[in-house]
Amino acid sequence: MAPARGRTHAVSQSLQLLRDLIALPSVNAAFLPPGEPHAGEAKVADYLAKRAAKARLDVERQPVAPGSDNLIVRLSPLGQVRHRIILAPHLDTVGGDDPKIYRPTKKGNKLHGRGACDTKGSVAAMFRALENVAKRKRRPSETEIVFVGLMDEECNQTGSRAFAKLRMKADLSLVGEPTRCKVVTAHKGDLWLRLIATGKAAHGARPELGRNAIHSLAQCIVAIETDYAALLRKRRHPLLGHATINTGTIRGGAQPNIVPDHCEVDLDRRTLPGETFAKIRREILGVLGKRGLKAKLIDVKDFTCPALETDPGLPWVRNFMRVGRQKKPIGVDYYCDAANLAGAGIPTVVWGPGDIAQAHTADEWIAVEQIERGTDMLTRFLLSLP
Secondary structure (H helix, E strand, O other), X not given: OHHHHHHHHHHHHHHHHHXXXXXXXXXXXXXXXXXXXXXXXXXXXXXXXXXXHHOOOEEEEEEEEOOEEEEEEEEOOOOOOOEEEEEEEEOOEOOOOOHHHHOOEEEOOEEEOOOOOOOHHHHHHHHHHHHHHHHOOOOOOOEXXXXXEEOOOOOOOHHHHHHHOOOOOOOEEEEEOOEOXXXXXXXXXXXXXXXXXXXXXXXXXXXXXXXXXXXXXXXXXXXXXXXXXXXXXXXXXXXXEOOEEEEEEEEEOOOOOEEOOEEEEEEXXXXXXXXXXXXXXXXXXXXXXXXXXXXXXXXXXXXXXXXXXXXXXOHHHHHHHXXXXXXXXXXXXXXXXXXHHHHOOOOEEEEOOOEHHHOOOOOOEEEHHHHHHHHHHHHHHHHHOO
C-alpha cells in the first residue's frame, strides 16, 4: 500500500502545480495591448525557475523577445551524459474575456481554467515528473533530462524556433500538447496563402467599362473550394488523412458605386509531409488555369510551418509507446512546436494530458485523471532511461 500512497501524493502535487500555473495568467503578448498584466510568460517562467532552484536543478534562460525567455531546466544524470531527452511544453495561452478563467476551479473530476488543457496540463505533468525523478537516488545514470518551457507557441512559435537554433542534440523530444496521453508521431503543417485579383475601376453605373476584381476572385474561390478540394481528398496520409484548404477572409472594393479593381482572399492550407509552397502554388494556379482564371498567389508568413513525421519505430519512441500501452501511433490535424524541433534534427513526438477539443474554449478544462495518468506515465518512462 505504501507505493500507492506515494503515487497518490505525487499526483496531488501535480494537480496543485497545475492550479498554481492557471492562477498565473500567461496570455500570449500578441493578443493583448502593451502593459496588460495578463500578458506574457514571465510569471510562469519565474515560478518554475524558483521551484527548479529549490530542487537543485540547473536553470538558465534563453532570451527570445523583450520580456519573454525560453526557460531551460536540466537534471544531470548520475554519470557522464551519453543521452538526452527534452520535455518541451509551451508556457503561453490564448486569452479570454471572462476574468474567472484565470481562477482554477475544480468541479467533480475536472479542473477548469485558462491553460488547463492547452497546455499548462502538459507543463504540470512534465515538470512534476522531472521533480519526481530528481528526488530519486536511482535516477538515470547516462541520460540528461531537459525541461524547456517555450514561449509564443500560440502565435508565431518564436520560442521553439529560437530553441532549435541552439542545435541541442537529443535522443527524443516530447512536445507538450493535449493528446490524451497518446503518442503523436505526425501532425499537419500550415500555410497562410493570399490570392490576389486585379481588375479595372469604373463608375458603378457603367460596370461594362471596368473589370470587377471581386467577381474574378469569387470565381477563383469556387474553383479552389470545389475542384482543388476534391483533388486534395484523393491524396491521403496513413495517419493524417488528406490535406485541406479553407477560405478565411476576403477584402475588396472601396464603395458600392465603384467597380472594384482589387480583391484579395486569405487561405489556410493544411499540409502533409513533403508538401512545399512551390508545389502547392503550381497546383492551385493549375486548377485556376483550367477554368481560364488568373490570380497572384503569395505566402504571407515570414516563416515555414512544415508537417511533422517521426518514425514510430525509433527505439525511444517505441519504448515510450510501450510504457503508455499504445500499440499504434496517431496523427493530428493541428500544427505545433514539434516540427521546429524535428527540423533541428531531434526525433520529436507530441504528447500530453488533456483533450484538444477543450483547447481555446470559453470554459477550458482538463480531466484530473489525465493529469494523474500523464505524470505517472512520464515518471515511469524517465526512470526507465539509461
